[in-house]
Amino acid sequence: MADDTKFLLLFLLLSSSSLCFGTEQDIRCLKSVQRSLADPGGVLRSWDFENDTDGYICRFTGVECWHPDENKILSLRLGNLGLQGQFPVALQNCSSLTGLDLSNNNFSGPIPQDISRRMPYLTSLDLSYNSFSGLIPQNISNMTYLNLLNLQHNQLSGQIPSQFSLLTRLTTFNVAGNLLSGPVPTLLQKFSSSNFAGNQGLCGSPLDECSTPRRRWRPIRIRLHRINDQSSIGAAVGFVVGFVVAFYFPHCFVCSERLRAYVVRI
Incomplete structure (x- = not known):
């Protein structure tokens, strides 16, 4: 409860800071996202930055603000829009962002290894049903306010970072349908096995137990030096x-x- 209160106070302080600063930075954030992504459906192209009324970006598709009359973004819900490209690193300019949903698109490439530094206040992160690849960033374990983490149905490989046991607030977690291997971290073993399905290399509760690798006995070759004919004759003489x-x-x-x-x- 004390942590929740601190979190609320933190955002109250953010929202009470300079409106001009928050407006400029968040508008710059959305402009950069719009430029960096391919948008076959034209949804992001409908974002019209010529308007200068208070809170005008709050009426953009997928944008939710802290207050309808403030250009300060609370969350971005850009799921199922057919967007293409890599993870939009410009999101770091959305300084008070707490929710990000990029699910059901055509994103590819790695998830930024320093994602928690770019978006430290996220409480929900949904990157499911894309083509993200590479390792799951260990850095995510620093997102101490994270309640939801959906990474299912991508092409992520390697292990689930053991540091994810630090994410004590997680109530939703899913990595099904990836290329992951190794043991499931202890804290995450409370989730259903279906949340880990489709990763042939994953093991440990709630999946099958991890097998102990067997030691293989290798035959040792003993080289016997061949005695040549001259040595044999010399020994006989x-x-x-x-x-x-x-x-x-x-x-x-x-x-x-x-x-x-x-x-x-x-």
Whole structure:
């Protein structure tokens, strides 16, 4: 409850700051988004920035403001509009944004690794049903106010960052239909298995247990050095010479009188 109060106070402070600053920055944000995306349906092209009345951007399709007479954006709902392009990094200029929905479009490329720095106050992030690829940013774990995170049906790979266990406010989480692998972080194991389905490499509760990799015994090759013909002949000659010398001159090799007599007798 205390954290929620701090969060509310933070946004009250933001909303009470300079109206001119908030207006210019948020308008610049939408202009940059409009320029950076392909818009086959023409929805974003309907955003008319020639109007200068208070709160005029709040009447744009997909734009929700903190107050209808203030050009300060609360959330962007741009789902299912046929938009194309990469993640619009210009959204960092929407300084008081708390909700972002880009679902059911044709976005591609990576999710920015520093997304939490660009949009630190998000409470909901829906990027589902696109073609985002690459790793899920570990940086998302810094979005401490996040309640909803939908990433299903993209082309995301790698592991779900273990740091996601820090997202204690999450009530909705879905990564089904990606290329993810590795164990499900502990905090996220409370969600249904269907929220992780379609990732062949994922394991751990609520999915099948992760298997312990077996150690493979590898045969060790012992190299026996091949003795060449010259070495064989030399060894044989040395043995014969040594035997003859020892037989005819035993006194050179046997110090003991008793042993010498025995050798002579032989």
